Amino acid sequence: MALRIGDTVPNFTQKSTEGEINFHEWAGDSWVVLFSHPADFTPVCTTELGTVAKLKPEFDKRNVKVLALSVDDVDSHKGWIGDINETQNTSVNYPILADPDRTVSDLYDMIHPNANNTLTVRSVFIIDPQKKLRLTFTYPASTGRNFEEILRVIDSLQLTDNYSVATPADWKEGEDVVIVPSLKDPDVLKEKFPKGYEEVKPYLRMTPQPNK
Ligand code: BEZ
Numbered sequence: 001m002a003l004r005i006g007d008t009v010p011n012f013t014q015k016s017t018e019g020e021i022n023f024h025e026w027a028g029d030s031w032v033v034l035f036s037h038p039a040d041f042t043p044v045c046t047t048e049l050g051t052v053a054k055l056k057p058e059f060d061k062r063n064v065k066v067l068a069l070s071v072d073d074v075d076s077h078k079g080w081i082g083d084i085n086e087t088q089n090t091s092v093n094y095p096i097l098a099d100p101d102r103t104v105s106d107l108y109d110m111i112h113p114n115a116n117n118t119l120t121v122r123s124v125f126i127i128d129p130q131k132k133l134r135l136t137f138t139y140p141a142s143t144g145r146n147f148e149e150i151l152r153v154i155d156s157l158q159l160t161d162n163y164s165v166a167t168p169a170d171w172k173e174g175e176d177v178v179i180v181p182s183l184k185d186p187d188v189l190k191e192k193f194p195k196g197y198e199e200v201k202p203y204l205r206m207t208p209q210p211n212k
Helices: 023-027 041-063 076-090 105-109 148-162 186-192
Strands: 032-034 064-070 096-098 122-129 133-140 177-179 196-201 204-209
Touching: 023 064, 032 041, 041 064, 041 076, 041 096, 041 148, 076 096, 122 148, 133 148
Parallel strands: 032 064, 064 096
Antiparallel strands: 032 122, 122 133, 177 204, 196 204
């Protein structure tokens, strides 16, 4: 069955371009973005992996490890990394899992047979330090993903965990956020939101982003 938000993600041990990875051990106390792509030496994937390499400092700042995957083997990945570095003006600085036996692709339901019987689709899994799945989405092979959006979601999730706030539609860093509906006690609200809040409706309370 497909993984759902809140599930504990399955562990696996698989080869990567940076050696064998036991996923739960490798993740440690970090957040993880695990993302699959259809195949090595393909154009959209080449741009995606270059983009993620350039954004690595942004993932590091948020305590997030990134891990790519396709069904090709380690030798193929290593050959392709040369092309990514050359064409995208970067240096791939995170591991790419090799999954020719589909261990991970099957565990994480990354092959959608009605799209393609053998290649992984563009799956994304954001996993928290407790190994719980916090977001998943799937893009078709022909559409490259927006990794700035993935960072935006991580910011939102970390704000919720740390400050009991949610983020409204199209929220961007620095804009006002929403107090989670479960917080109702006026004393707690006063303590948690010293900058104050605006009660637009009893269920819609806006407050400045707490960590700004
Ligand atoms: C690509 O990465 O460019 C790609 C892969 C499979 C199908 C279409 C595009």
